[in-house]
Amino acid sequence: MITPHTPAGELLALLDRWVELGWLRPLDRALAGFFAEQQPEAGAGVLLAAALASHQLGHGHVCLDLAATLAEPDFALSLPPEGEEGLADAWLPSTRLAALTLADWLEALSASELVAAAGEPARPLVLSGERLYLRRYWSYEQGVAKALAARIHDDRPVPDDLPEWLERLFPEPLMLHGERQTDWQKLACALAASSGFTLITGGPGTGKTTTVVRLLALLQGTAAQPLRIRLAAPTGKAAARLTESIGAQVASLPVNDTVRAHIPTEVSTLHRLLGSLPDSRHFRHHAGNPLPLDVLVVDEASMIDLEMMHSLLAALPAHARLLLLGDKDQLASVEAGALLGDLCRHAEQGLYTPERLAWLEAVSGEKVAHPALEAGEPGRHGLAQRILMLRHSRRFAGGSGIGRLAEAVNRQQPAAARAWLDGHQEVATVRLRGEQDRALNRLLCDGRGEAAGYGHYLRRLRDERPAAGTAFDDAAWSEWAGTVLTAFDRFRLLCAVRRGPWGVEGLNERIAGLLHRRGLLEADSGWYEGRPVLVTRNDYGLGLMNGDIGIALRLPEEDGRLVLRVAFPRNDGSGGLRFVLPSRLGDMETVFAMTVHKSQGSEFAHTALILPETLNPVLTKELLYTGITRARHWFTLLEPRAGVFEQAIARRVERRSGLLESLMVP
Numbered sequence: 001m002i003t004p005h006t007p008a009g010e011l012l013a014l015l016d017r018w019v020e021l022g023w024l025r026p027l028d029r030a031l032a033g034f035f036a037e038q039q040p041e042a043g044a045g046v047l048l049a050a051a052l053a054s055h056q057l058g059h060g061h062v063c064l065d066l067a068a069t070l071a072e073p074d075f076a077l078s079l080p081p082e083g084e085e086g087l088a089d090a091w092l093p094s095t096r097l098a099a100l101t102l103a104d105w106l107e108a109l110s111a112s113e114l115v116a117a118a119g120e121p122a123r124p125l126v127l128s129g130e131r132l133y134l135r136r137y138w139s140y141e142q143g144v145a146k147a148l149a150a151r152i153h154d155d156r157p158v159p160d161d162l163p164e165w166l167e168r169l170f171p172e173p174l175m176l177h178g179e180r181q182t183d184w185q186k187l188a189c190a191l192a193a194s195s196g197f198t199l200i201t202g203g204p205g206t207g208k209t210t211t212v213v214r215l216l217a218l219l220q221g222t223a224a225q226p227l228r229i230r231l232a233a234p235t236g237k238a239a240a241r242l243t244e245s246i247g248a249q250v251a252s253l254p255v256n257d258t259v260r261a262h263i264p265t266e267v268s269t270l271h272r273l274l275g276s277l278p279d280s281r282h283f284r285h286h287a288g289n290p291l292p293l294d295v296l297v298v299d300e301a302s303m304i305d306l307e308m309m310h311s312l313l314a315a316l317p318a319h320a321r322l323l324l325l326g327d328k329d330q331l332a333s334v335e336a337g338a339l340l341g342d343l344c345r346h347a348e349q350g351l352y353t354p355e356r357l358a359w360l361e362a363v364s365g366e367k368v369a370h371p372a373l374e375a376g377e378p379g380r381h382g383l384a385q386r387i388l389m390l391r392h393s394r395r396f397a398g399g400s401g402i403g404r405l406a407e408a409v410n411r412q413q414p415a416a417a418r419a420w421l422d423g424h425q426e427v428a429t430v431r432l433r434g435e436q437d438r439a440l441n442r443l444l445c446d447g448r449g450e451a452a453g454y455g456h457y458l459r460r461l462r463d464e465r466p467a468a469g470t471a472f473d474d475a476a477w478s479e480w481a482g483t484v485l486t487a488f489d490r491f492r493l494l495c496a497v498r499r500g501p502w503g504v505e506g507l508n509e510r511i512a513g514l515l516h517r518r519g520l521l522e523a524d525s526g527w528y529e530g531r532p533v534l535v536t537r538n539d540y541g542l543g544l545m546n547g548d549i550g551i552a553l554r555l556p557e558e559d560g561r562l563v564l565r566v567a568f569p570r571n572d573g574s575g576g577l578r579f580v581l582p583s584r585l586g587d588m589e590t591v592f593a594m595t596v597h598k599s600q601g602s603e604f605a606h607t608a609l610i611l612p613e614t615l616n617p618v619l620t621k622e623l624l625y626t627g628i629t630r631a632r633h634w635f636t637l638l639e640p641r642a643g644v645f646e647q648a649i650a651r652r653v654e655r656r657s658g659l660l661e662s663l664m665v666p
């Protein structure tokens with residue numbers, strides 16, 4: 001049992017054991033060891049808190065919430081990690097920390113020379129209320145809060161003809177089910193026109209892209225000089241997807257060609273925008289060398305972590321407008337810091353001040369009405385005046401099973417979610433009986449009905465291959481590779497966990513084996529044609545980003561020899577491909593199955609989500625919602641055990657950060 005009086009050696013031995021079990025990263029243990037060396041009098045309470053604060057960063061929390069940790073240690077710390085069961089209770093945090101009280105822990109931390117209270121001179125750890133930070137993350141949080149607080153008060157003058165512009169960009173009143181509805185897109189445009197910082201949140205297909213394109217037309221159309229506008233997204237995949245959808249939208253804008261020509265359609269990753277420097281956390285653009293732009297739009301903002309947000313805000317010139325788009329209900333970034341979720345905590349309620357509401361209604365001609373709306377107070381709800389939630393999905397209009405299922409999950413209504421799963425064509429559920437379940441194998445190879453499985457892209461790979469003898473530089477090869485890559489996105493299996501029988505690692509092996517046995521793959525290990533791979537680390541030399549997916553294909557060399565190369569879509573919006581020799585690829589893994597986390601920013605015509613057999617800390621309604629909303633047309637839930645789905649709906653991600661508090665929002 002650990003208390004602040006436990007000898008440091010005993011605590012370090014417990015941390016060693018957790019490292020052996022794979023529960024704690026060696027890095028977390030090393031930090032505690034380093035502090036113990038630096039400060040021989042540092043007690044067990046401080047060393048434990050340091051190791052756990054570092055551990056929490058690996059789970060997306062910017063700090064260690066001491067009270068939450070003691071209230072439910074195993075859940076708060078995600079220990080044991082996902083996909084592992086049957087481990088000795090003796091090592092569980094709930095057992096080991098049972099004798100530690102919050103008062104004792106706080107006292108030990110406050111007394112330590114390693115720990116500063118917020119605002120005190122630099123020490124490696126910062127205690128803010130009941131939250132303990134590693135200093136770097138505390139500084140990031142402070143920096144972001146300060147930059148956002150300044151932007152929240154950044155009112156911009158609107159053009160006199162704003163109502164006319166809104167009318168022109170949103171000519172038709174929004175009608176749904178035969179009734180006039182509030183056009184939140186039009187309101188978002190009005191809101192963003194009047195502000196240096198706007199956050200637009202909405203579920204899939206609610207029109208975030210459409211809104212922002214129209215807003216850009218408005219800004220560009222009313223600017224005295226052409227504005228320098230840049231579009232960005234956190235990952236290459238998200239950037240590519242936005243590039244695709246934005247092009248068509250810009251083409252159909254009701255504006256003259258000069259305005260249109262000044263609206264970009266190219267989307268870059270945030271790393272590229274900021275100019276990453278090799279082997280460094282630093283960027284070419286920072287406060288001393290700000291980004292040369294007037295308007296920055298960042299899509300998929302739920303994937304921006306705290307450190308990136310800090311870098312971005314630092315590099316953004318004060319005069320530039322910032323627009324963040326995202327879905328607040330999605331899983332947050334894997335890295336620490338759930339900004340969008342934090343910032344949008346009151347988006348449903350709106351919390352607009354009466355003055356703001358009156359202005360919005362006057363310029364837009366819309367009635368701002370929704371049962372969830374609550375009135376905000378001037379001075380208290382500054383952030384809320386910059387946030388707008390789009391509430392009507394056009395993609396999942398009317399009775400779409402996927403849309404309704406996602407909504408029921410998001411609202412934590414398990415019975416309704418189950419009813420949608422059972423009663424709709426686009427959604428289905430399959431109960432699995434063991435790892436070699438026939439229905440599972442059939443689904444993976446052949447899909448169900450019109451919804452594809454992995455056989456689809458492999459058959460297209462085989463059937464549409466250019467004829468033998470086609471010249472190595474014939475465009476037919478690229479077209480074929482493009483076809484295979486597109487076909488691969490028809491279906492994806494998503495997993496909640498990495499390890500265990502229903503985790504990504506085991507399933508990837510089993511799927512390759514299955515496709516090989518079915519004669520769809522020539523091999524199931526090493527490099528083989530048709531192997532899909534996921535890049536797991538940015539490689540600026542090759543122009544590949546973490547999250548990029550490619551497929552190994554046999555392609556001709558100049559001398560006619562066939563050589564395996566991995567085809568990747570280019571991330572530059574050109575629609576082109578790049579071909580990389582497998583031996584040149586660094587960190588990557590096979591990607592028949594992928595985690596829900598990694599699937600963020602992507603979409604598949606048919607998405608299947610496989611749950612593990614038991615509940616574990618990663619299973620939350622956000623994970624289910626994110627998985628379900630990756631499906632464009634069909635969704636299949638694969639359940640090895642009944643009830644886990646319902647249990648997961650009941651839990652939600654509790655990210656620990658003090659950002660909202662810093663922004664003084666209740």
Ligand SMILES: Nc1ncnc2c1ncn2[C@@H]1O[C@H](COP(=O)(O)OP(=O)(O)OP(=O)(O)O)[C@@H](O)[C@H]1O
Nearest residue numbers: 185202203204205206207208209210211245394395
């Ligand atoms: N005001 C509108 N009028 C007509 N069609 C619209 C409007 N808003 C959105 N749409 C259509 O609805 C679909 C989804 O819109 P959009 O791509 O803007 O949504 P999104 O929220 O950006 O979606 P995603 O979840 O893919 O990011 C698109 O086909 C778009 O053309």
